[in-house]
Amino acid sequence: MSFRIKRLVAATVSQTIGEISCRLRPMTGRRVLMYHAVGEPVVGDRNNIYSISKQLLSQHFAEISEYTNTPVASREDTAELSVSVTFDDGYKSFLTEVVPLAETYQIPIHVFISREFILQGGPIYLSESDVTSLAAHQLVTIGVHGNQHRDLTLISDDEVYSELSVARDWLEQLTGHKASTLSYPYGRVNQRIAQIAADVGFEQGFTSRYGVQSTATNHMLVPRIDVWSRDSVRTLHSKVRGAWSVLKGSHK
Numbered sequence: 001m002s003f004r005i006k007r008l009v010a011a012t013v014s015q016t017i018g019e020i021s022c023r024l025r026p027m028t029g030r031r032v033l034m035y036h037a038v039g040e041p042v043v044g045d046r047n048n049i050y051s052i053s054k055q056l057l058s059q060h061f062a063e064i065s066e067y068t069n070t071p072v073a074s075r076e077d078t079a080e081l082s083v084s085v086t087f088d089d090g091y092k093s094f095l096t097e098v099v100p101l102a103e104t105y106q107i108p109i110h111v112f113i114s115r116e117f118i119l120q121g122g123p124i125y126l127s128e129s130d131v132t133s134l135a136a137h138q139l140v141t142i143g144v145h146g147n148q149h150r151d152l153t154l155i156s157d158d159e160v161y162s163e164l165s166v167a168r169d170w171l172e173q174l175t176g177h178k179a180s181t182l183s184y185p186y187g188r189v190n191q192r193i194a195q196i197a198a199d200v201g202f203e204q205g206f207t208s209r210y211g212v213q214s215t216a217t218n219h220m221l222v223p224r225i226d227v228w229s230r231d232s233v234r235t236l237h238s239k240v241r242g243a244w245s246v247l248k249g250s251h252k
């Protein structure tokens with residue numbers, strides 16, 4: 001499905017059945033939201049959907065703060081209706097724009113970083129010293145998004161193991177914290193990759209598939225809710241309420 005058609009279908013579904021379904025269905029499970037950048041270009045973002053303005057993100061955070069907000073590494077609250085907030089790729093705006101808003105609304109935030117992006121040392125991505133200071137922030141947790149941001153489904157078992165363990169070991173050394181969470185680059189994952197990620201020692205693997213995390217969810221294949229740059233607060237509300245779950249998302 002092309003992005004344009006996907007958006008049209010989703011908007012129609014959201015408007016027609018969203019409010020009804022949210023009244024009919026019991027609201028349980030954790031919604032893990034997926035953002036990328038704030039007010040800066042996202043590499044390869046042809047549809048311009050992954051960079052949200054700071055003003056709109058502020059409105060989103062006001063909405064999100066109405067729910068129970070759980071740090072992403074916590075798995076206890078998956079039975080209750082809760083929201084966790086994640087950012088992929090480690091863009092600089094995570095530090096400059098997202099952290100101040102998280103402080104305003106007291107929302108735990110999680111960033112998934114790729115080692116080689118960080119080693120570039122900016123200006124697009126966070127630097128190593130940014131990561132070190134973020135690791136000390138009370139509201140921030142950091143997870144792994146691969147070493148070179150490679151599509152793991154296209155490489156051998158040994159290469160996947162290396163891609164994940166090198167990135168994990170580097171992050172733990174840099175921050176002094178255990179890194180137990182992984183976001184699969186490009187959202188590309190299958191059973192083979194999920195198993196290797198578990199063997200490396202990750203406790204949770206996050207995909208780009210739309211959906212809600214329940215107690216029955218495989219911890220290595222956790223669905224997320226893809227938030228786009230032009231999503232209004234109303235759209236965010238309907239996504240959190242499950243109206244867009246017909247979609248199978250993909251991401252850059």
Ligand SMILES: [Zn+2]
Nearest residue numbers: 088089186252
């Ligand atoms: Zn990515």
